[in-house]
Amino acid sequence: DTEVTQTPKHLVMGMTNKKSLKCEQHMGHRAMYWYKQKAKKPPELMFVYSYEKLSINESVPSRFSPECPNSSLLNLHLHALQPEDSALYLCASSPNPARGFEEQYFGPGTRLTVT
Amino acid sequence: AQSVTQLGSHVSVSEGALVLLRCNYSSSVPPYLFWYVQYPNQGLQLLLKYTSAATLVKGINGFEAEFKKSETSFHLTKPSAHMSDAAEYFCAVSSSNEKLTFGTGTRLTIIP
Numbered sequence: 001d002t003e004v005t006q007t008p009k010h011l012v013m014g015m016t017n018k019k020s021l022k023c024e025q026h027m028g029h030r031a032m033y034w035y036k037q038k039a040k041k042p043p044e045l046m047f048v049y050s051y052e053k054l055s056i057n058e059s060v061p062s063r064f065s066p067e068c069p070n071s072s073l074l075n076l077h078l079h080a081l082q083p084e085d086s087a088l089y090l091c092a093s094s095p096n097p098a099r100g101f102e103e104q105y106f107g108p109g110t111r112l113t114v115t
Numbered sequence: 116a117q118s119v120t121q122l123g124s125h126v127s128v129s130e131g132a133l134v135l136l137r138c139n140y141s142s143s144v145p146p147y148l149f150w151y152v153q154y155p156n157q158g159l160q161l162l163l164k165y166t167s168a169a170t171l172v173k174g175i176n177g178f179e180a181e182f183k184k185s186e187t188s189f190h191l192t193k194p195s196a197h198m199s200d201a202a203e204y205f206c207a208v209s210s211s212n213e214k215l216t217f218g219t220g221t222r223l224t225i226i227p
Contacts, residue, residue, distance in 0.1 A: 004158075042205055042217035043159070056214070090158055100209035101147045101166040106158035 004107035006091050012113045015081060021110045023074040023091030031097040032074040033104060034066060035090040043090055049074060050097030081114045088112070117142040119189075119206045121218035129226045134178075134193040136221050138206030141187065148189045149207040149215070150180055159205065165189060176200070201225045 004025045013019045023032065030051050035043035048056035049068040063085075065077040074091055088111050092104040122137040140146050147166050151159040163174025170182045176199075180191045189206065206218040 006158075040220075042220050045214060048214075092159075101164075103149060103161045103164055104159075104215060106151075106160070108158045109156075111156070 004091055004093055004105050006089075006107035006110050008110060009108070010111045010113075012115060013078065013081065014115055015083070017081075018077070018079045020078065021076040021089055021091075021112075023076075023107055024072055025093045025105070025107075026072055027093065027095070027105065028071075029093035029095050029105070030071060031094045032068060033092040033094075034074070034076055035092065037088040037090055037109070039087075047076075048097075055097065078112075081112075083114050086112055086114045117144075117146060117208045117210055117216055119148075119208045119216060119218040121204075121206050121221050123221055124219065125222045125224065127224040127226055128196045130198055131195050134191070134196045134200065134223065136191040136204050136206075136223065138180075138189045138191065138218060139187050140189060140206075140208050142208055142210065144210050147209045148180075148182065149209070150174065150178070150189075150191050151205045151207060151217075153203045153205065153220075155202075162191070162204075196223075196225050198225050198227065 007022045032049045034046040037043045046060045047066045052068045063080050067075040088109045090109045091107040094102045094104045118141045120139045149164045150162040153159045163172045165182045173179045178193045204221045209215045
């Protein structure tokens with residue numbers, strides 16, 4: 001199994017809702033990432049988990065809350081989002097943390113629309 | 116600090132013609148360089164990577180890239196474009212940490 005899966009594929013939520021994005025990989029990777037990608041822009045790193053611990057937070061607003069319950073699963077909890085948070089949210093994984101020469105494997109993304 | 120610059124946000128080539136997508140990097144340490152492709156409404160897929168072994172790197176779908184330290188470049192090429200190559204292409208750089216820094220992307224259009 002060499003893929004990263006993300007659910008849901010699409011999500012529409014109001015500004016007062018609470019929702020979660022889910023990411024899963026079964027490749028035994030120990031580094032997992034959340035990216036945000038706006039239209040016609042490159043992905044922007046949000047969070048990095050290394051060995052299930054948060055290692056990098058790119059000054060992301062607290063309305064985004066990541067969670068890594070185990071080595072295969074990564075969640076992104078969303079609360080009180082703003083319309084400008086609408087974007088494609090990408091999850092990625094790589095075999096080992098802090099190994100810059102290892103590629104990241106990306107999921108298909110969740111298209112989030114905040115109304 | 117590390118960064119990559121992709122020259123040309125939009126490149127159009129005829130089917131069967133040479134594809135050349137440009138990427139220049141800036142890094143204070145020997146870089147690891149990657150090319151990723153993104154098809155509409157999909158995630159990113161690795162095309163190829165340079166990790167200080169061979170300077171000419173071959174990837175999937177007939178793409179290759181050459182690392183040129185003197186020019187700080189890592190341009191992506193394909194001898195003959197196919198309609199299925201139409202996509203967004205991102206050059207990216209990383210060092211020894213977990214951060215991958217992307218260029219702004221180049222949209223490749225193939226003209227029939």
